[in-house]
Amino acid sequence: MTRNEEMLTASRPALLGAAGDDAAFRRMLHDLLAFSARLEQVRARFAAFIGLTPPQYTILITIRHLQDGEGVGVRQVADHLALSPAFVTQETGRLVQAGVVDKRPSAEDRRRVILTVTEHGAELLRRLAPVQREINDQLFEPLTEQSFGVLQALAAELRESAEQAVRLSDYLIAEGAGAGTGSGQRSK
Amino acid sequence: MTRNEEMLTASRPALLGAAGDDAAFRRMLHDLLAFSARLEQVRARFAAFIGLTPPQYTILITIRHLQDGEGVGVRQVADHLALSPAFVTQETGRLVQAGVVDKRPSAEDRRRVILTVTEHGAELLRRLAPVQREINDQLFEPLTEQSFGVLQALAAELRESAEQAVRLSDYLIAEGAGAGTGSGQRSK
DNA sequence: GCGAGATAGTTAAGTTGTCAAGCTATTTCC
DNA sequence: GGAAATAGCTTGACAACTTAACTATCTCGC
Known part of the structure; x- marks a missing residue:
């Protein structure tokens, strides 16, 4: 196996295997990806249970x-949630309509604007809890x-480091820089 | 704090705090949610770097x-990836068009159908690696x-338990069961 | 204290991601 | 040898989400 250092997708020693390879790291990334896809599926079920769409549910519990x-x-x-304010405005509007969120000016x-979960919203989430409990345990x-x-x-720390990473990636992958099919790259 | 057991969103002792509460567990869920949202943002940057859309990139590396x-x-x-076959068909079609994936009948x-990454696809990912390395480290x-x-x-194990959890949630939250707004709602 | 920016939120219009349904071709297995 | 299962494809239709343009308010440097 002529492991080529140039191809590694991580370089911190803590993330590499004994042979200096990133196989375990890559596998982890794919596992995390699959895991979060499943989390999303589960959230969709929770949402359906209380009669909301997935993004509405996600925004509700975030509030x-x-x-x-x-x-x-x-x-x-x-x-x-890494969403645009416009989208959050739109969906909170619907949550207010549905009576699960209260919106008042500060x-x-x-x-x-101050968003809070209404008593009705809290009640719906309370009814969801038993189901949630069983599923979360699994x-x-x-x-x-x-x-x-x-x-x-770790989750708390990773949340922050990931935030940094997004900023870094915005810096490194500026508009147009890239390894696209052929064309040269330009930085902003 | 009159902690009400009925409201807990998890019940396994390993997941609860000293006071039998699920505060830490909930916080973790929100952190994981935020983290995976950031992961997705980063993936979008990677995708852009090699001239693909986010789902195309995700499917490419999954292949x-x-x-x-x-x-x-x-x-x-x-x-x-917890996607519909129809969608994967559509997007792999585009990946084939772009010359990064090969599709041949088994x-x-x-x-x-047998999907493989072409040499050109591999080359693009190779060019991405240095950027990826820096960002993944962060x-x-x-x-x-x-x-x-x-x-x-853990990631490997969670991937599997989460798969189970999705099945469980399908069972528990069957079409129409729910705590909707008062009325028993009928879906089509 | 006052105008130039920054910041919070909204609206409208568009793009993209994603799926359900219905179809064909093949394989399985009783 | 045929019914049922499985793999994939095509088409339409939505849902999710964004960008751009705008209003209203706040913050400061001067």
Whole structure:
């Protein structure tokens, strides 16, 4: 196996195998990809259960997650989910229509809007809980107390490093730079 | 804190906190959600770099991942990514057009089709590697050799348990069962 | 204290991702 | 040898999501 260093998709030693290869790393990426696709499927089922579309459900639980005490704004929700503010506006509109979210202008900053989950929204999520419990148990069935601890801490860290990574990729892969079929590259 | 057991979204002890609460578990779910949204953003940048759309890129690397020795079929790719075969057919068609994937009928089973990455496709991915390396290092910056080991093994297991979980959710959330807005809603 | 930018959100119009349904060709297996 | 299962393809139709252009408010440097 003439392993070519130039082809590695990661270089940190912690991510490479004994032979300096990235096979395990790649496999992990594909596993994570498949896993998150399944998570999304499950979320779609949850959404259906309470009569929402998948993005609506995702936005609803995000609002609840971020609303601590005071409410949360459109932009914060959009950032957290990596969605455009326009889309979040549109979908929260529907959530308000459905009576599961309340939207009111902020008192201090009148450009802003405060999103909170209504009692009705909370009630729907409460009804979902029993089903969720059963499915989540299955979803994370391989986790032990130990590995849950690791994963739980890691998830928080990875969220942040991934945010950085997106910024880095925007910098490295600027509009037009690329290895496209033939044409030369230009930086912005 | 009158923690109500009925509202928990997980019940396995390994997933609950000292107080029997699911706060950490929920936080983890939101972190994973945000993380995978960022992963998707990064994939979109990778795709752009080699002149493909995000789903095309994802399908391309999945074909490469699964093609070991012999090629891989449409259905296997669809299953791995939780996409419909119809969509995979359509997008692989475009990948063939773009010259990055080869599609030929299987010799043994003439219903089937064998997908492989062409030399040109491999070359594009090779050109992407240096960028990928830098971004992946940032993406997984918090990982140590230890935690990489844990995560790597976990990802493989979670992929399977999640597959089970999707089946379970299909069973539990059958067409029409639900906590919709009051009325028992009939779907078409 | 005042105009130039930045920031929050909305609206409308468009693009892209994705699927369901219906079809053909093959294989399986009773 | 035929019914049922399986692999893939085609077409239409939506749902998900974005970009661009706009309004309203806020923040500062000067």
